[in-house]
Each structure stands twice: as structure tokens, then as C-alpha cells.
Amino acid sequence: MATTDWENKITEITLFVEDLHRSKAFYQETFKLAVIYEDANCAVFDYGNTSINLLNQSNARELIEPAQVGHHGDGARFQFTIQVSDVDRVCDELEVRGVKLLNGPITRPWGRRTACFADPDGHVWEIAQVLHFQ
DSSP states (O other), X not given: OOGGGSOSSOOEEEEEESOHHHHHHHHHHHHOOOEEEEOSSEEEEXXXXXXXXXXXXXXXXXXXXXXXXXXXXXXXXXEEEEEOSOHHHHHHHHHHTTOOEEEEEEEOTTSEEEEEEEOXXXXXXXXXXXXXXX
16 A cells, blocks of 8 residues: 555554553643543543544553553653644643643744643643744
8 A cells, every 4th residue: 555545644643651540630631622532541532633542551562562662751752733823821821720831932943932841651742833923
């Protein structure tokens, strides 16, 4: 199958988490989203065009073996970016929800204003505002 046969969208991202209850609460409070599916090992949230599946780390191996499951503290390997219209306003909302920023808001030389935070398992999220320079 050639990649031209693939649908050009990512439908689901699975994050391996150490404590499902803690991570589920974080995602509910931070993003104000409802769980669309859950069982004893996972909780799934709908982000519009992509679902985020929080999966107990202990269940991850069966999905990816023979690859190894990384552990919290190994360092960030990627970040998710969500476009917003006002980064500073969203940062204020996140602060009210108890989310601690890793950095930002920062005006970047490539025309974006950004800020980053991490979930309880170290998955990094960036909020980004496109700036229109005069």
C-alpha cells in the first residue's frame, strides 16, 4: 500500500501513563473535555480531529513489542501543539486550573507566541498563537 492510499490525518495518539486516574483527572481539568471511552486500562478524549488515548503504561508493551516502553524521566521526545488565538489568556486559564508552565509565554522570532506545559507523565504540550507582524 502506497502512502497515497492513506487518509491524510492522524486519528488517535496513545500516551503511556503511569497513573491512569491521575492523568485522566489532569486532562479533564486542563482541557475541559469529557471522556468518550474508558475501561480499566485506558481513557480516551476527543480533540475534534484526533483522539488522545491515555493507556496504562503496564499495558503498552503488548502494543509495541518488541520495542521498549520508555519511562517518565527519560526526557521529552516530542510535543503536541494546539493553536490558540490568545496565548496569554490561555496561560491565565491554565494557571487557574493549577497547571504549571514549563516556559512562556514567549514571542518567538518565527512569528509565534508560545508557552509549554507537561502532563503528569511528562508529555509536553505547547499552546501557540500566530502573530501578524506589521
